[in-house]
Every structure is written in structure tokens, then in C-alpha cells.
Amino acid sequence: MILVTGGAGYIGSHTCIELLQNDFNVLVIDNLMNSSFEALKRVEKITGKSVGFIEGDVRDNALMKQIFSNYQIEAVIHFAGLKAVGESCALPLKYYDNNINSTLVLCQTMEEAGVKKLVFSSSATVYGDPSPETLPLTEQAALSATNPYGRSKLIIEEMLRDLPAADKLNNANPWGIAILRYFNPVGNHKSGTLGEDPSGIPNNLMPFITQTAIGRRKELSVFGDNYDTIDGTGVRDYIHVVDLAKGHVKAVEKLLSNEGINGAQAYNLGTGSGVSVLQMVKAFSEENKVTIAYKIVDRRPGDVTAYYANADKAQKELNWTTELTLNDMVKDSWNWQSKNPNGYQQ
Ligand code: NAD
Ligand code: WQD
Numbered sequence: 636m637i638l639v640t641g642g643a644g645y646i647g648s649h650t651c652i653e654l655l656q657n658d659f660n661v662l663v664i665d666n667l668m669n670s671s672f673e674a675l676k677r678v679e680k681i682t683g684k685s686v687g688f689i690e691g692d693v694r695d696n697a698l699m700k701q702i703f704s705n706y707q708i709e710a711v712i713h714f715a716g717l718k719a720v721g722e723s724c725a726l727p728l729k730y731y732d733n734n735i736n737s738t739l740v741l742c743q744t745m746e747e748a749g750v751k752k753l754v755f756s757s758s759a760t761v762y763g764d765p766s767p768e769t770l771p772l773t774e775q776a777a778l779s780a781t782n783p784y785g786r787s788k789l790i791i792e793e794m795l796r797d798l799p800a801a802d803k804l805n806n807a808n809p810w811g812i813a814i815l816r817y818f819n820p821v822g823n824h825k826s827g828t829l830g831e832d833p834s835g836i837p838n839n840l841m842p843f844i845t846q847t848a849i850g851r852r853k854e855l856s857v858f859g860d861n862y863d864t865i866d867g868t869g870v871r872d873y874i875h876v877v878d879l880a881k882g883h884v885k886a887v888e889k890l891l892s893n894e895g896i897n898g899a900q901a902y903n904l905g906t907g908s909g910v911s912v913l914q915m916v917k918a919f920s921e922e923n924k925v926t927i928a929y930k931i932v933d934r935r936p937g938d939v940t941a942y943y944a945n946a947d948k949a950q951k952e953l954n955w956t957t958e959l960t961l962n963d964m965v966k967d968s969w970n971w972q973s974k975n976p977n978g979y980q981q
Contacts, residue, residue: 641715703748723784818905830971832978845972859934868912872943905944
């Protein structure tokens with residue numbers, strides 16, 4: 636059985652589908668602070684399989700101990716965490732508490748239970764503000780953080796790298812840890828029944844585009860058109876969430892294989908291609924035949940110019956590569972939003 640923390644969330648729910656479709660049993664723990672139980676009901680409907688669910692907080696030591704003694708957990712995928720960059724600048728302690736303490740409690744209970752195979756949700760944000768000559772980014776690129784959210788991911792990565800190093804000193808069973816650095820996840824399951832449902836005003840580009848297209852927002856604000864990029868707008872490596880979810884299955888399979896994962900290994904999960912904001916708007920409008928009203932506004936503080944991945948390591952070691960295109964991303968994003976104008980709150 637695979638324990639999926641934060642499995643009711645956007646990436647977690649898509650990963651549950653891929654795990655179930657690859658015949659893994661899945662147990663989710665989620666406190667539903669940024670998600671809905673409805674997402675897991677839809678996962679069950681899509682797959683025709685059931686998902687175990689425990690409503691609770693990963694920081695709850697007693698609950699986590701109980702889970703590891705009641706269930707035969709083989710490996711853990713740890714999605715649970717907070718992810719809004721702006722909020723993390725205003726409420727850093729909330730971010731350090733949730734993101735770091737949840738990982739600490741999780742790893743302590745895993746170690747006590749002798750379950751030492753972990754997949755961790757990291758982010759391309761750990762590359763900070765990369766200089767153009769470092770693109771595409773490999774896992775060796777310099778690490779830094781530009782906000783408390785990013786710093787929480789960096790601190791957790793450092794902590795995770797200490798665990799296998801300690802095994803050697805203690806002659807203990809080895810940890811195997813896949814640190815997956817996601818680039819910019821977008822898109823939804825092709826059924827249009829499962830998707831990203833941010834509360835309040837979306838921070839990220841794609842939900843803002845889809846909410847503008849459905850009429851919930853008047854227009855998209857494009858944050859700056861004077862960057863040193865193809866058209867002056869920011870460039871990112873957008874990855875379809877289903878490809879991303881499949882990357883987790885590959886990482887779990889590798890961890891559970893005889894070969895395993897040696898220590899704590901970081902893997903970039905991205906397509907390798909950069910797309911600008913205006914290129915994304917154009918792709919969305921053309922594929923879905925909808926107009927997106929937009930205006931150019933000032934740069935958003937803290938935004939970086941451009942980044943995209945070199946994902947060769949994931950291809951070589953996890954046998955993973957992206958399959959879905961930019962057109963799939965914009966088509967599936969619109970399919971979800973047009974079928975669920977108010978997200979899960981129908
Ligand atoms: P999400 O908010 O949709 O999912 C996170 C889930 O974790 C939610 O269901 C939430 O209720 C749950 N949760 C949060 N704290 C918890 C706690 N202490 N105990 C139990 N449950 C808790 O976010 P997502 O986009 O699916 O992101 C998943 C992970 O991937 C996060 O760790 C995030 O930092 C990371 N990540 C996301 C992105 C992105 O752009 N979406 C990019 C890079 C990395
Ligand atoms: C993408 C591009 C914006 C909204 C963030 C986190 C990162 C990771 C992914 C978790 C940028 C532009 C956006 C809008 C715009 N999350 N934009 N108008 O900032 O690359 O990354 O999410 O780990 O840590 O920082 O993603 O989707 O917010 O922005 O013009 O209304 O779209 O300036 O160029 P970002 P994003």
C-alpha cells in the first residue's frame with residue numbers, strides 16, 4: 636500500500652489515479668485545508684477502484700504512528716504542504732510549521748516503522764532566480780530561495796539528504812528518497828471531472844486564464860512585457876499534471892525495485908521547453924476558440940525571467956518522459972473549467 640499525504644489536492648488526486656491504474660493500493664491522509672473530499676470520490680469514479688482515506692494532519696504524531704501500525708505501508712508520497720508564494724511572505728511561520736514539521740513527523744514515524752522509501756514534492760523554485768547561461772536547468776544547478784515557501788522546500792531537501800548519510804553511520808537499512816522538482820504543473824484529467832480548484836483569486840497563470848475564459852475574472856493581468864525573453868513576458872516550463880503524476884508512479888516503482896534509489900536523489904520533472912505568458916494565452920485561445928482579455932501590467936515582485944528543465948536524469952534513471960503537449964494542457968484545463976465553472980462547489 637502507498638501512503639499519499641495531501642492526496643486530495645491537485646497533484647495528489649491525479650497521482651492517485653495513476654497509482655490505482657498501475658494496481659497500487661492507495662491510502663490518503665489529508666486535512667482538506669486546501670482540497671475537497673469530492674476529488675477522491677471522482678478518483679474512485681474514474682478508476683473504478685477505492686481509495687483509503689484518513690482525514691487528519693501529517694503533523695499529528697500519534698495519528699501517523701497509528702497509520703503505520705495499522706497499515707502495511709511500502710512507500711510514501713508526500714504532497715501535503717502549503718504552496719502559495721505570496722502568502723508565505725506574509726505568514727512565514729505558517730509555512731515553516733506546516734511544510735517542515737509535517738515532513739519531520741512523517742520521516743520520524745517512517746523511520747520508527749522501518750518504512751524508508753519516500754517520494755517528496757519539491758519545486759523548481761529551489762533554483763531561485765537562475766541566470767540565462769544555466770538554462771536548461773540540471774539538478775546540479777545552484778540552489779537558492781527567493782521566498783519562505785521556496786526556503787521551506789530547500790530546508791526539507793537538505794534534511795532529506797541527511798537521512799541516507801546517517802544510515803551509513805548507524806549501519807541501518809537504507810533510505811531511498813526521490814526528490815521530485817516540479818516545474819509548472821497545469822492541465823487536468825481528460826475526463827474534465829478532476830482539476831485545480833484554487834480558493835479565492837488564483838495566484839497561478841493557468842487558473843487565472845481559465846477563470847477569465849469562463850467569465851469569473853474580467854481580464855488577465857500579464858505581469859510585465861519587458862523581460863529579456865521571446866516576447867518580453869515571463870517564460871516557464873509548463874508540464875501536464877498527468878505526466879507529472881506518472882512521474883510519481885515511476886519514482887515509486889524505482890524505489891520498490893531491486894535496484895532502488897541510492898540515497899536522496901533529486902529529479903527535475905519538466906518538458907524541457909520554455910513557453911511565455913503570451914504564447915500560453917495564444918495557445919489557449921486558438922485550441923479552445925475562446926478569447927482571453929488581457930492587459931499588460933507591472934512586473935510581479937519576486938518573479939524570475941525564465942526557467943525550464945533539463946529532465947534527462949528522470950528519463951535515464953526513472954524511465955520517465957513527458958508525453959502530453961501544450962495543446963493537451965490548454966484543452967484539458969478548459970475542459971475542467973468549462974464543466975466545473977465553480978470548481979468542486981457545484
Ligand atoms: P494542493 O494544495 O492542491 O495539495 C496539497 C494537499 O495537502 C491539500 O489537499 C491540502 O489539504 C493538504 N495538506 C496541506 N497541509 C497538510 C497537512 N499538514 N496535513 C495533511 N494534509 C495537508 O497543492 P498541489 O498543487 O497538489 O501541490 C502538492 C505539493 O506539490 C505541495 O507540496 C507543493 O508545494 C508541491 N508543488 C506544487 C506545485 C504547483 O505549482 N502546484 C509546484 C511545485 C511543487
Ligand atoms: C507563471 C508566469 C507570471 C499569473 C509558482 C511558484 C513556484 C511553483 C509554481 C510551487 C509568470 C505570469 C501569472 C498572472 C501572469 N509552485 N503570470 N499573470 O510564478 O512561475 O511559479 O508556481 O512550487 O514555486 O512560484 O507560476 O503560474 O504564478 O506564473 O502574467 O495572473 O505567468 O509572471 O511569468 P510561477 P505562475
